[in-house]
Amino acid sequence: MYGEIEPRFAARVIMAAPGKGEDPDGQAGDFYPGLKGSDFQGMTSDAFIVTGERDAHPFFASRATWRSDAFTESP
Structure with missing residues (x-):
């Protein structure tokens, strides 16, 4: 059902959505190629986005706010 409404x-x-697709650092983009396609500009439905203020891991991205991109990057 991926991509369907x-x-x-x-x-x-x-909950704990991945951040923008161009941001995975190091090996994260290689190990998890699905992370490279994250784009939140097409979000049209209402959403409750849950992330923690310490929900960061340098394996995925150097930005501490990477997991909050679903909130900050959606229309």
Whole structure:
């Protein structure tokens, strides 16, 4: 169901979403190629985005705010 909209849901909950696709550092982009395609500009549904203020890991991105991109980068 990836990429499809389920019309029965009025809102979505996104927990610890990956950040922008161009940001994975080091081997993270190689080990998890799906991270490279993250783009939040097309989010049109209401969403409750959950992330922690210490939810950062240098293996994925050097930016501490990487996991909050779903909130800051969506329209």
